[in-house]
Amino acid sequence: MTEFFQIDPRIEELAQKSEALCKEAFARIDDVAAHNEAKVLKAFADNRISAAHLVGTTGYGYDDMGRDALDRVFAQAMGAEDALVRHTFVSGTHALTVALFGVLRTGDTMVAVTGSPYDTLEEVIGIRGEGNGSLKDYGIQYKQVDLLESGEPDIPAIKEAVKGAKLAHIQRSRGYSFRPSLTVEKIGEMVRAIKEVSPDTIVFVDNCYGEFVEKLEPTDVGADLIVGSLIKNAGGGIAETGGYIAGRADLIEQCSYRLTSPGIGREAGCSLNQNRSLYMGLFYAPSVVANAVKVSCFASALLQELGFQVYPQYDEYRTDIIAAVALGDAEKMIAFCQGIQKGSPIDAYVTPEPWAMPGYDSEVIMAAGAFTMGASIELSADGPLREPYAVWLQGGLTYNTGKIGVLLAAQSMLEKGLILQ
Template identity: 55%
Template sequence: MMQFTTELMQLDEKVEEKIVAQVRSIEHIAERNQWKVIQAFQEHRVSDYHFAGSTGYGYNDRGREVLDEVYAAVFGAEAALVRPHFVSGTHTIGTALFAVLRPGDELLYITGTPYDTLHKVIGQTGDGKGSLRDWGVLYNEVELTDADEIDWDAVRSSISEQTKVVGIQRSRGYGWRASFAVEQIAEMVRQVKEIKPDVIVFVDNCYGEFTELHEPTEVGVDIMAGSLIKNPGGGIAETGGYIAGKRQYVEAAASRLTAPGIGGEVGAMLGMTRSMYQGLFLAPSIVGQAVRGSVFAAALFEELSFETSPHWSSPRTDLIQAIRFHSAEHLIAFVQGVQKASAVDAHVVPEPWDMPGYEHPVIMAAGTFIQGGSLELSADAPIRKPYTAYMQGGLTYAHAKLGAITALQTMIDRGLLQL
């Protein structure tokens, strides 16, 4: 067990006192979202027979069908598609985009360059790997203003006859900007629909679920996608993703995931149904724990004059806490310190590596029960200037807090920092 200095323990107590009011707000949101999930379970009469697995084609799997209905109710959507067959958030997002875009259509991201793993989904013309551009889908993006707001003049001039889908990334990704609140997304929907009423608004909702009282599909978003090894899986779901929104678009996504004529009517759940229900049930509470941990980490490092985004007292719209360091050595020590706090693989020392889907070497602390489960305590960072680590998750507040303190102690032990 790592030994913490007296000065660090005193700083811990100071930070705990500082964030009391913010913690109350987080607990309120978690409570209301928990009620919403329970009411959705009750509305659809979830029973233990819904947890039975299916094999083969998975025809008439009532548990799978009701799970879709529960997700749709929780997210205020017409329909949802929840499956273990989605291998990642990127796969889920790619499925949604391919479902609604056709050759000659344009995808326009209005929140700047999307997260690194989507770059190859968008692709380059003629890349031969089945990207959107390889299928003749056009792509454009509008950078945010210097104030990290939507550049509406540029959006108006960019939306054209070919623009079929407007893409919004809710979370910051590997950016320094604040994540977008649902209220801001509602305004984006309103404005783009005024410019082009038939445009489809898509939201990458990864890391955002249950951090606020409402979800994007409750404010007019046509289709959104997320990963079950992030927020909505509650740390229990072993894999999978979801797509929710207008029924016609969700059904198109189901046909993309399987095949036309089959859609969402098939897909053996292979014993995973119970964990997906239970994960959703736990998700609001566990997301609250993780968000509280992010607030603690922000307040802790701000006490030492590090830049953080969001600020500890800012409203939270996703799990991610960005902390900016002075050098690659600081960054690597921080991520390696988070790994030391893990319950799983604490003895492993992460090093930067060329991770598939990323454009720079990435270092990842991921001592998780579910591989890549970023609702669990984890941290990652591309090794590039400015040196910014992205910490997220923690199935319990105590674990998230331990991760931040251990990371700080690791930096102290290496002579990179003094209290």
């Protein structure tokens, strides 16, 4: 590697130590990947996918066999009754919005049971912004149950808050916070607790960053709906855009009416030339996710060796692809992201700077030299410039190239005199 990239010998030495520390974690990750690759392959075989399914349609897209079969394959892989997988979802937030508006009605109550949702959902719900067509504008009530100081769900408070509520919202990943991401086992406990006191409440999981990190998905343990983006885990680094909603068949039907229009639902919507990439992305996803989780573990080990606080630590059980790194000040944060950019296959020559990114209430710096713009299954690092000046690192299509990006991030901080002094 040193013949291609200039890495300080001290960082190289720490990298070797870090990789040795991750050996057991890597073995666990490989076991999960093997299970999920077999699960996805079986879904392809059971649904008799052929070359004909890879061909797209135009116009209204009636009888698009590839689109409809992909929904079935995806549902089976996710342990769900049904799914909507569409390239027309512009982001995970868009897919979440369609699902929320699909199942909620005026007078209903939504309860966020894992504290504040991800920043970009705040205006969707109506926590921020006025008169922009939010859930609040449509008369949907919002309540929130904060996590305990330990980062664990407050089960007694959740059981009280969801009584009579239409929907309980769970965010699986840590978002821009330092709480632990939720395991599927923990989500299962929450589902059982919610259904015990309010059987009709829809358990809705923002599954972004979590797909295929574990052997089970939230729908395997009773969640009614899960939602995510195809330029994160589930698209395998191949899907160029899109998102999915998976879960109970009756709820998927309601979401389909919001996706298009009442009376049309999922029957229309051409796939253009996207079917092949969506199928391939799903097929590759378990392997690509495993690489991303390995990059995350390695980064945690290396940055711990450099004296930074990381969440989770390298040997902790993983349930998403994200590692949060508390760097402590804006200068380290900017230097770190600029180093990640240097290790990107696209736009490695670009120098990222903080900017006012839509949907966020603080300036954000983002390193993302990706084949698909904004694809966080590819190596990226970002965070808002506010206390505690942390970056959230995710992705890496291959382990070795992701590792180089992490080393260049450390090298960037070293060259600015910010570490190893």
